[in-house]
Amino acid sequence: MSKSSSDTEKTSPADLYRDTVFLPRTSFPMRGSLPVREPEWLKKWEENGLDDQIKIQSEGRQPFTLHDGPPYANGHLHIGHALNKIGKDVINRARRMSGYAVRYIPGWDCHGLPIEWKVEEEYSKSKRNKESVPVLEFRAECRAYAAKWLNVQMEEFKRLGVQAEWTNRYATMDFSSEAAIVQEIGRFLLNGGLYRGLRPVMWSPVEKTALAEAEIEYRDHKSTTVLVAFPVVRDPTAAQALQDVSVVIWTTTPWTLPANRALAYGPEITYVVLRIDETAPDALLAPGSRVLVAESLIGAFCRDAHITAHHVVYTLPGSALEGVVCAHPLRGSGYEYDVPMLPGDFVTTDAGTGLVHMAPSHGEDDFRLCRSYGIEVPEIVQDDGLYAPWVPGFAGVHVFKAADVVCAALTDSMQQRIAQKQSPAGLVARGELVHSYPHSWRSRAPVIYRATPQWFIRMDGEGDLREKALNALDGVNFVPAQARNRLTSMVRNRPDWCISRQRAWGVPIAVFVEKRSGEVLRDPAVMQRIVEAFREEGADVWYSAPASRFLGADRNPDDYEQVFDIVDVWFESGSTHAFVLGQPGLTFPADVYLEGSDQHRGWFQSSLLESVGTRGVSPFRTLVTNGFVLDEQGRKMSKSLGNVIAPQEVNDSLGADILRLWVMNSDTHEDLRIGKEILKQQGELYRRLRNTLRWVLGALEGFEADEAVPYNELPELERWVLHRLTDLGGLVNSAVETHQWVGVYPALHGFCTTDLSAFYFDIRKDTLYCDAPDTLTRRATRTVLDILHRCLTTWLAPVLVFTAEEAWTARFGEGSSVHLQAFPELPAEWNNPELDERWVKLRGVRRIITTEIEDARRNGTIGSSLQAQVELTLSEEEAGLFAGVDWSELCIVSHVDIMIDPQSSSVYVEGSEGGLLHGAPVVRAAEGEKCVRCWKVLPETGSRPDYPGLCLRCVSVVGATLAPDMQEGA
Structure with a gap:
C-alpha cells in the first residue's frame, strides 16, 4: 500500500532508509548464560549420540593415546582435578580435530588407606571395632565407598565438558584390573626383582603402615636436639690420642638412641680432642673432660654445651679414627654392646659436631653403612610407634614422647660418670630446632624411618632396573623440557621400591614363602592359578579360598606362609598401562602421560619402573607436567583460609567454559593462581571472544557459497587477515604436535580483540552495513568472515566446548556439531610475510x-x-x-x-x-553534509533530490533495494 503525502512529510530521511542498512542479525545471544545452557548441551550430545558419531568418524585414522592417570575415588573433585582433566581434554580434542583417532579411557584409583580411613570413621561413629569385622566384610564396605565416589566424580568430570568413553572407564578395583595387577607382581616375582627384606622405610605410626615417598609432604616440625657423649673404649691410634676421650654426636632424633649401633665420621674431616677448662653453671660436662669434635665446629659446640674455656689437645685427620670403638652412653642399663666408629661419606660439618650416631633401624644412610660392616639391625619400635617390650628402660613409651625420658636417662648416665671421675657418657646439651620434617599427607602426622620386613622391588643388581629406567627416559620427550632433570634425578637416587603395605583394602601381594627356607615361591603355574582366580572372583578370593587352590595338588599348604600384605597403591596405578593400553585403538607405549609435577615422584615414576621392570620399555613417549593451583595471593588452598575454589561452584556461577578458558590462558607449566578476581577477568576475556563470534555470525546472515570471492580477487586487507590466520593456524598445529599450549589461546584472544574487533571489523562495518550486497568488497569481507567463523569455532572448540558448539549450530543447525569438524587446512599461498x-x-x-x-x-x-x-x-x-x-x-x-x-x-x-x-x-x-544512511560527511550528500540526505554511494544501493512503495512515497 502506498503512503500518503502527509505520511511521507512526517517521515525523516533517516527513518526512511533505516531498513536499507544491512545490520547484523543472528540467533546467537550476547549473553552466554553458561550455567543454564551447558547442561542442556550435555543432554543434547547424549541424545544425539555424539560420542558414537565421533567413534565412527575415527575409524581407520592413525591412533593417538593419552593414558589417564587415575584420580583417587574419595570425595568431590577439587580444582587440581579440573586443571588436569581439562588439559587432557584439550589435547585429546585438538588431536582428534587434527585427524587422529582418539580413544580416551578415564580411570580411577580405588584402593588404599584413605578409603579404609573413611570406612573406619563410620565404624567409630557407630562404636564398631574394625578388628572384630571380618576382612571380606570390611573390604566390601571399602568397595562400595569407592564405587559411590567414582560415580560422583564421573558426573562432575562430564559437567566440565570432558569427552571420554565413560561407559568403558577403568578402575583398579575391577576384577580384571586386580587380576592384571597381581599378574604384574608375578612378573617381578618370576624375574627375580621382588624380594622380602628388613630395611628402613617411611612409616606412619598413626596409620600403622609403610608409606611411599609420594605419600609424604614436608612441614615445619619442632624437634628436640641433643649432644651426646660416647666414651672411647678401644683406641688403636698409634699415639693413644683418644685415651679417656668421649666422642660427641648431635642428633635431632633422640628417640633413635636406644637403636644406636655405630658412629660415623668423615675421613676427610679434621677433628680435635678438646679439653674442657671452664663451664657455665648449667653445663652438664665437667671441667677436665676431653671430647672429640670437628675442628670447624668448635665454636658452635662450646656455645651449645655452655663451655666458657677450652684448649685443643690433639688435632687428627678423620682417617685416624678407623678402628676406634666406643661404648653406648647407657652402658650398664641394658646397652652393653660396643659402638664402632665407621667412615661415612655422607658426614658433613654443616651442623652438629661432624660426628653422626648410626641407628640402622631408623635411617637409610645408617642402614647401608651398618649392614656393609655386618652390624645387626635391631627392631625396637612397634607399628604404633611404641618402644617394644624388650627395649631396656623405654618399653611402652611412644617415640614422639620419648625425648624427655631418653634425655633423663642420658643425664643420669652423665652424672654417674662425673661422680666416678670417668670420661663423659650421656647428655652434653639439649635444645630445640624447627625444621622441615616428613609428614603423612593423609593424617598430617609426622612419620619415622622404621626397619620392618617388607616386600621390595630391587633397583640395582639382578635386572638393573635403575639403569634400564634411566636409559628408557633418554627416549622420552618432556614438556616442559626442564622436567627431565627432576624425574631422572629421582630415579637415580631412589632406594629399592617398597611395595608392601600393612592394610586390608587393596590387591594383596599374592605370593607364598616356604617356611623351612624362608624363600619366596617362584612357580609360574602357581602364579597363573592366582591370576585366573582373581580374574573370575576378584582379589577377595585370596582371603576366601584355601591356599591349596593356588598351590596345586603337588604342594602341602602347611609348608608355606601365605602373604597378606597389600601392594602399594602406586604400584597399582603404575600398572594401569598393563590393562588399559594395547586394546584396539590404544597404543603401547602411550603417546602422552599428563599429570601435576608431584607425579614425578608418584605416578610417572611408578609407571616407568613398573613398565621397564616387566617389559623393558617406558610406557609413555611424552611426559607433560602441570604446576599446582594456588590462590590469588600465591597461597595453598585450604578450608581454614577460606580460599578454596571448587570447580562445581564455578560451573554453577560462571560456567565450565570459563574454567576451561582459565586453564588455557594460564602458564600451566608453572604454579597457577585462581580466585574470584582472576575468574572475573576470565569472564571478561570470554565475553570478548563471544562478542567476536556473535558479530561474525550476524554479519554472515544469509551467506551462501556462491557469494565467495577467490583469493586472488580479494582486497589487500582481506588477504592480510588470511595471512594472520595462517600465523594462528601454525600456533595451533605446533601445539597439537608438541603439546606446548602455553600462550596459544592468549594469542587467539589477542587476534580477536586487536586485529579483528578493534581493526578489521571496525573498518569493514561500513562496507557490510552500507555497500550493495553484490559489491566485490562486501562479498570479499563476508568470504573472509566465513573463513574466520570456521577457523575460530574449530580452534576454540577444544577449550570452549559449549560456546563453540553454540556458535557452530547457530549457523549450520543443531543437526551438526563443531566437535565432528577438523581444523581447517589453510592454503600456503595465504602466508605472506611481506x-x-x-x-x-x-x-x-x-x-x-x-x-x-x-x-x-x-x-x-x-x-x-x-x-x-x-x-x-x-x-x-x-x-x-x-x-x-x-x-x-x-x-x-x-x-x-x-x-x-x-x-x-x-x-x-x-x-x-x-x-x-x-x-x-x-x-x-x-x-559537506552528513549522509543519513552511512554517516559520512561528503560534499555530494543531498545532491539527488529524489533521495534526500544520501551520498551517491547510498543512492545507488537504496535505488536498487528500496521497496516500490517506498520509492513511490519518496
Whole structure:
C-alpha cells in the first residue's frame, strides 16, 4: 500500500532508509548464560549420540593415546582435578580435530588407606571395632565407598565438558584390573626383582603402615636436639690420642638412641680432642673432660654445651679414627654392646659436631653403612610407634614422647660418670630446632624411618632396573623440557621400591614363602592359578579360598606362609598401562602421560619402573607436567583460609567454559593462581571472544557459497587477515604436535580483540552495513568472515566446548556439531610475510592518525571520526610504499588528502610501528553534509533530490533495494 503525502512529510530521511542498512542479525545471544545452557548441551550430545558419531568418524585414522592417570575415588573433585582433566581434554580434542583417532579411557584409583580411613570413621561413629569385622566384610564396605565416589566424580568430570568413553572407564578395583595387577607382581616375582627384606622405610605410626615417598609432604616440625657423649673404649691410634676421650654426636632424633649401633665420621674431616677448662653453671660436662669434635665446629659446640674455656689437645685427620670403638652412653642399663666408629661419606660439618650416631633401624644412610660392616639391625619400635617390650628402660613409651625420658636417662648416665671421675657418657646439651620434617599427607602426622620386613622391588643388581629406567627416559620427550632433570634425578637416587603395605583394602601381594627356607615361591603355574582366580572372583578370593587352590595338588599348604600384605597403591596405578593400553585403538607405549609435577615422584615414576621392570620399555613417549593451583595471593588452598575454589561452584556461577578458558590462558607449566578476581577477568576475556563470534555470525546472515570471492580477487586487507590466520593456524598445529599450549589461546584472544574487533571489523562495518550486497568488497569481507567463523569455532572448540558448539549450530543447525569438524587446512599461498610487514607499517601510521582524531574529538573540533577529514603528509618513498591504500576507509574518516613532501626521505620511522619524525596529520571538520544512511560527511550528500540526505554511494544501493512503495512515497 502506498503512503500518503502527509505520511511521507512526517517521515525523516533517516527513518526512511533505516531498513536499507544491512545490520547484523543472528540467533546467537550476547549473553552466554553458561550455567543454564551447558547442561542442556550435555543432554543434547547424549541424545544425539555424539560420542558414537565421533567413534565412527575415527575409524581407520592413525591412533593417538593419552593414558589417564587415575584420580583417587574419595570425595568431590577439587580444582587440581579440573586443571588436569581439562588439559587432557584439550589435547585429546585438538588431536582428534587434527585427524587422529582418539580413544580416551578415564580411570580411577580405588584402593588404599584413605578409603579404609573413611570406612573406619563410620565404624567409630557407630562404636564398631574394625578388628572384630571380618576382612571380606570390611573390604566390601571399602568397595562400595569407592564405587559411590567414582560415580560422583564421573558426573562432575562430564559437567566440565570432558569427552571420554565413560561407559568403558577403568578402575583398579575391577576384577580384571586386580587380576592384571597381581599378574604384574608375578612378573617381578618370576624375574627375580621382588624380594622380602628388613630395611628402613617411611612409616606412619598413626596409620600403622609403610608409606611411599609420594605419600609424604614436608612441614615445619619442632624437634628436640641433643649432644651426646660416647666414651672411647678401644683406641688403636698409634699415639693413644683418644685415651679417656668421649666422642660427641648431635642428633635431632633422640628417640633413635636406644637403636644406636655405630658412629660415623668423615675421613676427610679434621677433628680435635678438646679439653674442657671452664663451664657455665648449667653445663652438664665437667671441667677436665676431653671430647672429640670437628675442628670447624668448635665454636658452635662450646656455645651449645655452655663451655666458657677450652684448649685443643690433639688435632687428627678423620682417617685416624678407623678402628676406634666406643661404648653406648647407657652402658650398664641394658646397652652393653660396643659402638664402632665407621667412615661415612655422607658426614658433613654443616651442623652438629661432624660426628653422626648410626641407628640402622631408623635411617637409610645408617642402614647401608651398618649392614656393609655386618652390624645387626635391631627392631625396637612397634607399628604404633611404641618402644617394644624388650627395649631396656623405654618399653611402652611412644617415640614422639620419648625425648624427655631418653634425655633423663642420658643425664643420669652423665652424672654417674662425673661422680666416678670417668670420661663423659650421656647428655652434653639439649635444645630445640624447627625444621622441615616428613609428614603423612593423609593424617598430617609426622612419620619415622622404621626397619620392618617388607616386600621390595630391587633397583640395582639382578635386572638393573635403575639403569634400564634411566636409559628408557633418554627416549622420552618432556614438556616442559626442564622436567627431565627432576624425574631422572629421582630415579637415580631412589632406594629399592617398597611395595608392601600393612592394610586390608587393596590387591594383596599374592605370593607364598616356604617356611623351612624362608624363600619366596617362584612357580609360574602357581602364579597363573592366582591370576585366573582373581580374574573370575576378584582379589577377595585370596582371603576366601584355601591356599591349596593356588598351590596345586603337588604342594602341602602347611609348608608355606601365605602373604597378606597389600601392594602399594602406586604400584597399582603404575600398572594401569598393563590393562588399559594395547586394546584396539590404544597404543603401547602411550603417546602422552599428563599429570601435576608431584607425579614425578608418584605416578610417572611408578609407571616407568613398573613398565621397564616387566617389559623393558617406558610406557609413555611424552611426559607433560602441570604446576599446582594456588590462590590469588600465591597461597595453598585450604578450608581454614577460606580460599578454596571448587570447580562445581564455578560451573554453577560462571560456567565450565570459563574454567576451561582459565586453564588455557594460564602458564600451566608453572604454579597457577585462581580466585574470584582472576575468574572475573576470565569472564571478561570470554565475553570478548563471544562478542567476536556473535558479530561474525550476524554479519554472515544469509551467506551462501556462491557469494565467495577467490583469493586472488580479494582486497589487500582481506588477504592480510588470511595471512594472520595462517600465523594462528601454525600456533595451533605446533601445539597439537608438541603439546606446548602455553600462550596459544592468549594469542587467539589477542587476534580477536586487536586485529579483528578493534581493526578489521571496525573498518569493514561500513562496507557490510552500507555497500550493495553484490559489491566485490562486501562479498570479499563476508568470504573472509566465513573463513574466520570456521577457523575460530574449530580452534576454540577444544577449550570452549559449549560456546563453540553454540556458535557452530547457530549457523549450520543443531543437526551438526563443531566437535565432528577438523581444523581447517589453510592454503600456503595465504602466508605472506611481506604483506604482513606492509600492514604493520600501515597500522603504525593509522595509530598516529587516530591519535590526532581523538585529540580533535576531545577539543570539540569533531564529534565522531566520520566527521573528520585528514591531511596526511608522506614522503615520496612512503607514497609509493602505501600506493593503493584507501586512507579514509582505513582510518574511518570521510576524506583524506595526501600531501607529498619531496624534501623528506621518510616522514615515518622505518619499521617502528609509525614513530613520527615530522609532519603530523592535520585533522579538521569534513566539508559537506552528513549522509543519513552511512554517516559520512561528503560534499555530494543531498545532491539527488529524489533521495534526500544520501551520498551517491547510498543512492545507488537504496535505488536498487528500496521497496516500490517506498520509492513511490519518496
